Amino acid sequence: MATRIESDLIGELQIPADAYYGVQTQRAIENFNISTARLSTYRHFIWGLGAVKLAAAKANHEMGLLSDEMMQVIVQASQEVMDGKFDDQFPIDMIQGGAGTSTNMNANEVIANRALEILGHEKGQYEHCSPNDHINLSQSTNDAYPTAIKLALMRMNYILKDHVKLLVESFRKKGDEFQDVIKMGRTQLQDAVPMTLGQEFSAFASNLAEEIDRLTQNANLFNEVNMGATAIGTGINSVAGYSEACIKYLCDVTGYPIVLATDLVEATPDTGSYVIYSSALKRMAVKISKICNDLRLLSSGPRAGLNEINLPPMQPGSSIMPGKVNPVIPEVMNQISYKVIGNDLTVTFAAEAGQLQLNVMEPVLAYSIMESILFLMRGMDTLRLKCVNGITANREECENMVLKSIGIVTALNPHIGYKNSTRIAKEALKTGKGVYEIVLEEGILSKEQLDEILKPENMIGPAKRN
Helix, strand or coil, X not given: CCEEEEECCCCEEEEECCCCXXXXXXXXXXXXXXXXXXXXXXXXXXXXXXXXXXXHHHHHHHCCCCCHHHHHHHHHHHHHHHCCXXXXXXXXXXXXXXXXXXXXXXXXXXXXXXXXXXXCCCCCCCCCCCHHHXXXXXXXXXXXXXXXXXXXXXXXXXXXXXXXXXXXXXXXXXXXXXXXXEEEEEECCEXXXXXXXXXXXXXXXXXXXXXXXXXXXXXXXXXXXXXXXXXXXXXCCCCCCHHHHXXXXXXXXXXXXXXXXXCHHXXXXXXXXXXXXXXXXXXXXXXXXXXXXXXXXXXXXXXXXXXXXXXCCCCECCCCCCCCECCHHHHHHHHHHHHHHHHHHHHHHHHHCCECCECCCHHHHHHHHHHHHHHHHHHHHHHHHHCHHHCXXXXXXXXXXXXXXXXXXXHHHHHHCHHHHHHHHHHHHXXXXXXXXXXXXXXXXXXXXXXXXXXXXXXXXXXXXX
């Protein structure tokens, strides 16, 4: 393979001749072979890096620090990075030491070498366009890197919310479809009072719909960035007015309401926005996992379980038990939820690990949140398309369980009194008879009265006032 030689503080390295990245990216490739996730896995992160470099180039030009030609080629190269033309040139591991310096330099090198190419020079001829002196002008990893993370997370959050909305809509449709299916509600896994299967599925929809607003609120904290802070927030190696200009161009480039942090020294090591956003992902994961637990219970059996609903059969369930079909889609969503919950703990520890004027653990922090978003999006699509949309109700089974249940005695309580209701429930448990049967045998209510009280529409909501 043809190579070129590049050098840095540590010494010389051979770089693939056709690579747009350079020596510092190559060192990261060799030093950080940690996870299976590469920067190229998260193209929204690469988009964020390109946006930061583009806005910085325009701001530096406005400050008189870049020529017209240099600004134009950097803007063109940065836009191409944003557009995804060089995703394969970001091969470094998401988990890395150095507080993200490798990622920042990966972007600087790719943009510099593309700019050189536009100018008619060879890759690596950095005397004409330098990753550090031109692409990274007025910046540090410590402001460019977290800003790119926040831009990426804002973009990913918009997409995530669309996936949540689709799942909510699927549950709502099932709620409408099952609105007339009477069944027993349960508390503590014991028969409680009647409800409809539609109410149960509509509740799933409402439960998840709440999370859309929560995600929006928490992601709004990403609007505040520290561009111009450079190393620690003092703005060294930038010029007055650069921060404000960079923010203006970031807003133009992304369309997001970006604002400059009021205290750049405070903002540079602060990772509080990541903590609260990750907590929203965890909260949603907990809710989805609970719903999946319910789906597994409701479909349990089919002969020796609740068997109130049927999940779409997706694959044989056993290598030894013929005919067994497992609820594999809710199971995988449970496992995704556990991963998100674990990632949230990683984010918490990484945020706590900040020291003095910087938090060097931002790489694992960013990786954990982005992985959680990616897993949730894929998991929710799988749950929606391969499970929820195909769920059917076992109507007769649901109704029979209501009629056999002792729980319907609660509906009789206002009509025959608590003491009578308790005695009938006890008798039903002892004899195995149904509540309906005992009430008729004892003549406490007529069949017409009993049937009226036990109409589904009279058991699933508050009683009408006389």
